[in-house]
Amino acid sequence: MLMLLNTPYALSLSRSLASSSFPSPPTRRLLSISSTFALPPPRFPHSSLVSSRVSPSFRTQASAATSTMGDAPDVGMDAVQRRLMFEDECILVDESDNVVGHESKYNCHLWEKILTGKMLHRAFSVFLFNTKYELLLQHMLVMLCKYSMWKIFFTCLSFRVLGQQRSATKVTFPLVWTNTCCSHPLYRESELISENHLGVRNAAQRKLLDELGIPAEDVPVDQFVPLSRMLYKAPSDGKWGEHELDYLLFIVRDVNVHPNPDEVAEAKYVNRDQLKELLRKADAGEDGLKLSPWFRLVVDNFLFKWWDHVEKGTLKEVSDMETIHKL
Template sequence: MNLFLSRERESSFIVREIKQILQYRDEDDAIHLYIYIYIESREAIGSLNINIVYPQSTKKQSNNNITNPLQEMSDYHKLVENLTEEQILAKFPDVIPLDTRPNSRASGNSDLSARDQKAFTGHNETQIQLMNENCIVLDWNDNIVGAATKKTCHLMDNIERGLLHRAFSCFIFNDKNELLLQQRAKEKITFPLLWTNTCCSHPLSIDDEIGVKHPGDLSANVKGVKNACVRKLEHELGIPQVETLTKGSFHFLNRIHYMAPCNDPEKVWGEHEIDYILFFKVTKGMELTVKPNVNEVEDFKWVDCNTFKDLLNDTENYSFTPWFKIICENYLFNWWNQLEDLSNVENDKNIYRML
């Protein structure tokens, strides 16, 4: 399918056309066709080529799961999908069942086993203590199984056996539609010195952030994730909670499910998350205070869309986290184009599998 646009037509026309294509859903808001859109735009000519590839099957997806239909299901995908709550608890004895989990941010156990000492060798003491935080362990459908420490959830030994937890990725845009990027501090145990979106972290297994065991309309989970995000924006970037609550608004976009080993030489650490994607739009005429915690953030910058595209292509000077690259490759620029009105893309109930 080709759309040919004259030079006289405004760029807003292009955005409207793309939005119409991306909104192809049925009356129940279920996606029957998984649509891939590849866009090539040449400013001098003003043409826009859109190729749409349809999968062989249009069978309705169940459990709000969307998987690339042109990609063969991996063994890891099958492993994680088939793990029941009972199997997860039996397979990972460090996971505390939901009914008995402590309503506390961290386990409080600072004693390190010989194995832990080896894994933490050379790492920053503050970051080691943060690995005691209690993350939310999940099954395939984002149902809560229990709680486990950040350390337990991020060891590749556990990830390779299917352990999955909840996370969030926040993107803050100022009133100029510039995105706030951060470079993770060199002290970070996972993915140090990589550039990423504004804030990436985890809701904890505490009442204000955990949500509900079986997500229905997702509102409780999204509320918990937003509470966690407000907390972490202050911790990492020094953005006062009162400013986050009064100088802008959160928008929940969707959830992605991915797995990625860390960039540490020994491959001890990694991520396996259902990641809630949040946009935060600063109110017109307002600014956020940004005073980064040097133990969390090495550097930060506000970038417009074109500048950011240049950074993505500057592979000699910029390296990015795996989840951020997934979001950029699949969603970010479409969402960025719709910042003024996100109603067509927010509150997507599907889980997009990137395994």
């Protein structure tokens, strides 16, 4: 059975936004939520979409931020948002995956800096299958205040509405379907461990909890199978982009999923045929459906042949961590 997850507050949010003077975000069809994967209660009262930390003159502040953003990119950010973009640092690597430094997520995803060739950083993409060999996908949240569109950084002065506190990667490619979890190991001791790629696996375990509420005991680090690495570059909107050396991690587990409404709009398990239909719709441009560039690269180059090994229990036989595929 195809199981769908959806943020239950989206309808009330869309009604509130309809009367706003902000440009309307792209529309998307809202799907019914499975009771099995019920989302947690909202982090703000239904009567207000604005955090208590934001004054009533939000639009005035936003306008001020627009005029000063070029000089001070952290204007209006709260402490959490500032940490995500400027204190959490990605691991910079060369094209052979040797660590050469570290840099903020903010700088790593600015396209003008990516073009310098100095922002290549480690990433990971998790592909989680249940024991029916269905793949868990997620739909990245709509960013209501995309930087390139309104010239206000994605935080929008602490305007906390269903996923406003997103990492830079997810600001780059909103409204796309992608694999189970995609993010970055950080420049910290536990995520720099090179032996058996433990640092990347630690990061994957951390982000599965952050994004999908999957507890660590459901995804032990020794159960991740690193299959390969790929190097790719992808622009988003002229302002943001990706240049990543991406670790592809597969895991087969039945897990408890409790999506973070600040991170994930929808999630669903798909079998092979359902994924092929998703690809067909994306290629045809139906319903505005899009896939993340890294997910599409994996699908086109590896996924279906690896899926055979998922079902046979022979994933380790096709693991090749020596090769870095430049795609």
